[in-house]
Amino acid sequence: QTGSANTNPSDSADDEYITSVSIGTPAQVLPLDFDTGSSDLWVFSSETPKSSASGHTLYSPSKSSTAKKLSGSTWSIEYGDKSSSSGDVYTDVVTIGGFSVKTQAVESATKVSTQFVQDTVISGLVGLGFDVGNQVSPRPQKTWFSNAANSLAEPLFTADLRHQETGSYNFGFIDTSLAKGTIGYTPADGSEGYWGFTATGYSVGGAKLNRNSITGIADTGTTLLLLPDNIVDAYYNNVESAQYDDSQEGVVFDCSEDLPSFSFGVGGQTITISGDLLNLTPIEEGSSTCFGGLQSSADIGINIFGDVALKAALVVFDLGNERLGWAQK
Numbered sequence: 001q002t003g004s005a006n007t008n009p010s011d012s013a014d015d016e017y018i019t020s021v022s023i024g025t026p027a028q029v030l031p032l033d034f035d036t037g038s039s040d041l042w043v044f045s046s047e048t049p050k051s052s053a054s055g056h057t058l059y060s061p062s063k064s065s066t067a068k069k070l071s072g073s074t075w076s077i078e079y080g081d082k083s084s085s086s087g088d089v090y091t092d093v094v095t096i097g098g099f100s101v102k103t104q105a106v107e108s109a110t111k112v113s114t115q116f117v118q119d120t121v122i123s124g125l126v127g128l129g130f131d132v133g134n135q136v137s138p139r140p141q142k143t144w145f146s147n148a149a150n151s152l153a154e155p156l157f158t159a160d161l162r163h164q165e166t167g168s169y170n171f172g173f174i175d176t177s178l179a180k181g182t183i184g185y186t187p188a189d190g191s192e193g194y195w196g197f198t199a200t201g202y203s204v205g206g207a208k209l210n211r212n213s214i215t216g217i218a219d220t221g222t223t224l225l226l227l228p229d230n231i232v233d234a235y236y237n238n239v240e241s242a243q244y245d246d247s248q249e250g251v252v253f254d255c256s257e258d259l260p261s262f263s264f265g266v267g268g269q270t271i272t273i274s275g276d277l278l279n280l281t282p283i284e285e286g287s288s289t290c291f292g293g294l295q296s297s298a299d300i301g302i303n304i305f306g307d308v309a310l311k312a313a314l315v316v317f318d319l320g321n322e323r324l325g326w327a328q329k
């Protein structure tokens, strides 16, 4: 068995990717953000304060004949961007791309931080990280993919995120036609809950890859490519107008710049992110100053290959073999 779901950029900056998920009986369809950087499936619901819930699609367990309260269970999460949410837990049928998990923990939000209130394009997250990262207590719950893995044709899923166009999350199979290059595999470290891996080197503007390895995570829930300062500086030294902008908290440059590409080695393959994918967006509507897709990871303590990097590749999250596959798109 397999599943295949389309995913779409949330806005002109590809800030997030939105995928429709069916929950309950009859199906309640919510727009959710698939996040390989966390491990909880949580949703705005009938239990979310009305003032916080306006503009969001809500899950109502009371309207689902298959919903069951997981009594005594609660959850609470704070994300890297300091946003947070918390609540209680139900189990219900959750269908993604035509594949159903009958008894999935659906975490219902009784509290959401301002950022989630304002981000009305999504009504929650589907965590696709390792189960060790789940935040339900007293008993952590499994992710949708972990529950699905044994019934899928293969215990893996792929992410095909695209710039300003529809991409896909496929479960249980690899559609190699989505990629131009060969899939290179490298071990994945799930011990922290993330999909951790090591890139074998990098280069700017198509130069030969150096041998400076980079350990980081493949994170569909992070917009940017976040790498160490020495790499960020090596890249922006090639961009005449690049400068750090305190108010934007990142490197900005003239939108008219012809940006160099950025490449990294992984699993014996080279993934090249084109210059135009490294120009994320004007700092505000109509501005001629643009915000870089590559920024520093210095104050995070972990390198993150977020959507800016993932857009250049077809990425295979292979739980069965504990490995990540990358192929140039």
Ligand SMILES: CC(C)C[C@H](NC(=O)C[C@H](O)[C@H](CC1CCCCC1)NC(=O)CC[C@H](O)[C@H](Cc1ccccc1)NC(=O)OC(C)(C)C)C(=O)O
Binding pocket: 015, 016, 033, 035, 036, 037, 038, 039, 077, 078, 079, 080, 081, 082, 083, 115, 119, 125, 133, 134, 135, 193, 219, 220, 221, 222, 223, 224
């Ligand atoms: C709870 C833990 C077990 C796991 C937890 N994991 C993470 O924090 C990483 C995870 O991928 C989280 C998942 C995101 C949380 C916020 C909502 C969207 C998903 N990523 C994050 O926390 C990183 C935040 C994202 O990069 C935001 C996402 C965003 C975009 C538009 C509007 C709002 C929010 N982008 C964002 O800020 O884009 C700019 C810089 C261009 C504005 C952790 O490490 O603490």
